[in-house]
Amino acid sequence: MLSPAAHRFAADAASDSPVTHRTVAVFAEYFPPYIGSDRRLFHLVENLQRWRPEYLITPPLRVITRRCEPALLPYAESFRDSDSTVYFGGIRGSYLSLPRFIHHLYTRGGLRLQLAYALSIPMLVRKALRRIEKMRPAAIVVGHPSFITGVVGILCAKLARLPVLLDYPDAWTPLAVETSGHRGKWIPKVMRYIERFVARRPNRITCITHLLAKSVRDDGATAPIAIVPNGVDLRNFPERNGATRTSGSFRVLYSGRLEKWAGTDDLVGVIDRVCSRIGHRAHFMFVGDGGGASDLRRDIAARDLDRYCTFFGFQPYEAMSVLLAKCDLAVLPFPDTETTRVSLPCKIFEYMAMGKPVIAADLPGIREVMPDQAAIWIKDITAEALAEKIIELERDPRHCDQLAEAGYRVVRSHFSWELLSTAFEKELDILSPRPIEKCAPALELVAS
Numbered sequence: 001m002l003s004p005a006a007h008r009f010a011a012d013a014a015s016d017s018p019v020t021h022r023t024v025a026v027f028a029e030y031f032p033p034y035i036g037s038d039r040r041l042f043h044l045v046e047n048l049q050r051w052r053p054e055y056l057i058t059p060p061l062r063v064i065t066r067r068c069e070p071a072l073l074p075y076a077e078s079f080r081d082s083d084s085t086v087y088f089g090g091i092r093g094s095y096l097s098l099p100r101f102i103h104h105l106y107t108r109g110g111l112r113l114q115l116a117y118a119l120s121i122p123m124l125v126r127k128a129l130r131r132i133e134k135m136r137p138a139a140i141v142v143g144h145p146s147f148i149t150g151v152v153g154i155l156c157a158k159l160a161r162l163p164v165l166l167d168y169p170d171a172w173t174p175l176a177v178e179t180s181g182h183r184g185k186w187i188p189k190v191m192r193y194i195e196r197f198v199a200r201r202p203n204r205i206t207c208i209t210h211l212l213a214k215s216v217r218d219d220g221a222t223a224p225i226a227i228v229p230n231g232v233d234l235r236n237f238p239e240r241n242g243a244t245r246t247s248g249s250f251r252v253l254y255s256g257r258l259e260k261w262a263g264t265d266d267l268v269g270v271i272d273r274v275c276s277r278i279g280h281r282a283h284f285m286f287v288g289d290g291g292g293a294s295d296l297r298r299d300i301a302a303r304d305l306d307r308y309c310t311f312f313g314f315q316p317y318e319a320m321s322v323l324l325a326k327c328d329l330a331v332l333p334f335p336d337t338e339t340t341r342v343s344l345p346c347k348i349f350e351y352m353a354m355g356k357p358v359i360a361a362d363l364p365g366i367r368e369v370m371p372d373q374a375a376i377w378i379k380d381i382t383a384e385a386l387a388e389k390i391i392e393l394e395r396d397p398r399h400c401d402q403l404a405e406a407g408y409r410v411v412r413s414h415f416s417w418e419l420l421s422t423a424f425e426k427e428l429d430i431l432s433p434r435p436i437e438k439c440a441p442a443l444e445l446v447a448s
Contacts, residue, residue: 021052023135024428025162027128027153028143029060031086031093034072035257036230036346037169039317040208041143043233044167046089047421051428054135055093056128058149059120062179064098064106065113069289071314076103083127096127096152117147124152125159132160139431140164142202145172147191150198158201163431166202166223167424168216169230174338178261179291196220204427209365212342228423229369231415232349237321240355240408245328249283250394253327253356255320256347258290261340263333263361265292268299269383270333274390275308282308282394287323289314324354329393329400332360333381341365348375349415352407357400359389369415373406 026045030038045053059079062068066076078084078095080103086093098120105116132140140162142153150166157164173191199205199221206228207213213225252274258264267284274282286296286309293311300306312323324330330351334340342365351358352374360366362377376393378385393400 021050022138024051024053024139024141025132025135025137026053026055026141026143027149028055028057029146029149031055031057032088037144039346040169040230041167043417044421044424046091047418048425050425053091055091056131057093057095058124058152059098061147064103066107069291071289094131096124098123120148121151125155128152128156129159132156137162139428142166144169145195145198147194151194154198154201163203165427165431166205168205168207168212171212171215171339171342178339179259203431206424206427208344209342209368211365215342226427228420230344230346230349231417231420232353232411234353234416236318237350237353245397245400246326249281251283251285251327252390253285253330255287258288258293258296260292261337263335264296266333266383270387271305271308272303273383273387275305277391278394284309285327287312287315320350321354324356327356330356330358333386334361334363336363336380349411352411355404355408357393357403358407359386371410374410375403375407
């Protein structure tokens with residue numbers, strides 16, 4: 001199946017009329033997209049109607065410092081020694097590489113990590129400006145206010161005198177701190193300083209929730225902020241076939257990051273409570289990976305609960321609909337933290353798009369867009385409360401059907417990426433870029 005971008009480019013090639021699409025340079029960490037925030041950016045730009053996206057991909061800090069799950073480590077090779085190009089969904093992406101000695105410094109920590117960072121930024125800016133000179137974009141999108149991608153994207157936009165739209169998919173510094181496990185004080189302070197540097201310099205900003213927008217504004221951002229929530233690619237999630245429950249055991253699914261901040265630690269207690277009461281009538285499915293995956297599996301095995309669980313590991317996006325079709329209930333057990341309070345995870349839209357009933361943490365960011373009847377909401381979610389609701393739904397197929405239908409209708413009516421991309425594109429159109437000719441001298445000066 002061709003993506004919207006591939007369809008559009010094929011039509012351009014076949015048309016005798018002049019192509020009117022303007023190019024937008026998209027700064028990102030992962031291409032092809034890896035998880036939710038990367039998929040958000042990809043689907044927003046692949047559905048653009050008046051703009052032609054081209055990716056400039058900088059190395060993710062957690063990958064080149066090797067503070068990531070093992071499955072991601074090979075991705076670092078994309079940024080080693082020589083630049084390379086990849087095509088995905090009809091969109092071109094250019095990996096901006098770093099010398100091997102820089103990669104080595106990043107893994108050593110301490111002052112060597114700081115030196116690696118200080119050397120990386122000007123190297124990556126120079127490489128990106130050379131690509132921008134060839135692309136001649138009318139605007140720049142920065143995928144998130146991250147510590148390499150965000151800084152490089154903003155610096156390139158300012159040096160090339162191009163307008164920039166910054167997309168905020170998460171509370172960035174709290175998420176980075178919680179994911180990496182930093183316990184000191186100075187690293188989070190530096191991260192926050194860098195995030196504020198990025199947030200204060202775009203021409204426009206898009207955020208997933210109003211709460212996150214308020215946080216960004218409190219950090220000193222002065223640009224206009226538009227709310228563009230997360231959504232789902234309905235092409236990848238077929239319409240309901242009328243069946244909500246599968247046959248056999250009651251299958252409960254969690255997908256996404258297996259991390260403490262995502263609440264997966266408490267799922268051990270949930271499994272214990274549920275299976276001690278209904279035994280093999282329940283089965284738990286885990287789809288995803290993360291820094292807490294090995295500890296979760298160890299704790300489940302230590303309680304002799306692994307017979308009630310299946311771990312699928314990280315799965316490609318295309319496989320999610322198949323896995324969701326096999327479950328009877330999906331859960332989102334986020335605790336209330338600085339990261340999750342403002343979040344709007346893509347997984348909840350995917351759950352509902354497949355017509356599955358959902359139990360979710362009652363968090364302000366999610367509830368900005370989700371009505372009461374779309375899920376069972378639990379405030380201050382605990383293992384006891386979640387286990388009790390799972391058992392209630394296992395015994396009440398009719399309630400499962402009602403929840404599934406309500407969530408299904410909400411998501412399919414209002415949260416397709418195709419629909420959300422129109423709001424994102426309006427923000428790009430408002431940027432009113434300067435004529436390309438005025439950008440060329442700055443580009444030539446820096447790239448020479």
